[in-house]
Amino acid sequence: MTMPSYTLYHSPLSQHSRRVQALLEEASIDYQVHPIALEKGGHMDPSYLAINPNHQLPTLVVDDEPLTESNAILRYLCNAHELSQWYPTRxxxxxxxxxxxxxxxxxxxxxxxxxxxxxxxxxxxxxxxxxxxxxxxxxxxxxxxxxxxxxxxxxxxxxxxxxxxxxxxxxxxxxxxxxxxxxxxxxxxxxxxxxxxxxxxxxxxxxxx
Ligand SMILES: N[C@@H](CCC(=O)N[C@@H](CS)C(=O)NCC(=O)O)C(=O)O
Known part of the structure; x- marks a missing residue:
């Protein structure tokens, strides 16, 4: 099965970003990090607003489709990678x-x-x-x-x-x-x-x- 490519738009200062990164790491899922300097207003840059008009981190780009809202991203990763230990199916x-x-x-x-x-x-x-x-x-x-x-x-x-x-x-x-x-x-x-x-x-x- 071909797995999607993942790019995580992320800042380590953002708890919403870190929770997604923690799961990617725990599940040994391959991903690229695209750092956004929240403290310098990088989340307001037009190039980022084109990906996430809510100007919030994180965004996970799945192949070329942006997915936002950290908890939705966590659920998506569990569903896509059958991580039932992290998100039970019952x-x-x-x-x-x-x-x-x-x-x-x-x-x-x-x-x-x-x-x-x-x-x-x-x-x-x-x-x-x-x-x-x-x-x-x-x-x-x-x-x-x-x-x-x-x-x-x-x-x-x-x-x-x-x-x-x-x-x-x-x-x-x-x-x-x-x-x-x-x-x-x-x-x-x-x-x-x-x-x-x-x-x-x-x-x-x-x-x-
Ligand atoms: N509900 C969003 C909240 C994301 C959020 O608040 N991110 C903060 C960083 S922790 C942010 O990017 N704030 C910048 C802004 O709101 O302009 C999620 O769960 O992903």
Whole structure:
């Protein structure tokens, strides 16, 4: 079977990009990286807007067809490469993964992004109201994850990590950039397990010099 060629438009600062790269690495799928300098506005360049008019990373170009939305890309890769260990095929098991992927996008992503933008990226120019709002919203959201992980190794499966773990853990890494790493014991234990996986390690941004 001929496999498609993959080009990942990517920045290591982007958790949405890193979660896709982590799966590509974990599954030993061949891909090219096309770096986009988010911090220099590369995502607003007309050449990138032609690929992704939402000016967001990542985009995975499959042969010559752009695919956007990180969690859709994760699902696509699992479907195309029959990665049932990362995205189970039994209906309820798959729905459980989808539940946590959606939770990540709908509940966790916004306060994480607001903190990273306003603390880590904008620094002194960050919006104090946005920072305060994110700091207020985060603890109850993380509390849901902390309680869910009590007695569990992974968010959506008892046996092995799934794409839901890669997706959520990429946001937890991001909190570290804003000096807001969660200290909840179950989240910490789970995050250490996911973050030590080779694919996740390979997706991490280079350490600051
Ligand atoms: N829902 C999108 C979100 C992607 C996203 O927010 N990417 C950020 C980097 S982590 C970005 O490119 N931001 C630039 C912008 O929105 O203009 C996904 O899951 O792929």
């Amino acid at each position: 209906a309820l098991a798959r729905a459980r993964v989808d539940q946590w992927l959606d939770w990540n996008q709908c509940r966790l992503a916004d306060p994480v992004t607001q903190l990273v933008i306003n603390v880590a990226i904008l620094g002194d120019k960050g919006d104090p109201k946005a920072i305060e709002s994110a700091r207020t919203r985060l603890p109850p959201i993380l509390g849901v994850l902390e309680q869910h992980l009590d007695g569990r190794s992974f968010v959506a499966s008892d046996e092995q990590p799934t794409i839901a773990d890669l997706s959520i853990a990429s946001n937890i890494t991001q909190l570290g950039f804003a000096q807001a790493t969660p200290t909840d014991p179950n989240i910490t234990r789970w995050y250490e397990t996911i973050a030590s996986r080779p694919g996740f390690v390979a997706s991490m941004p280079p350490a600051p010099r």
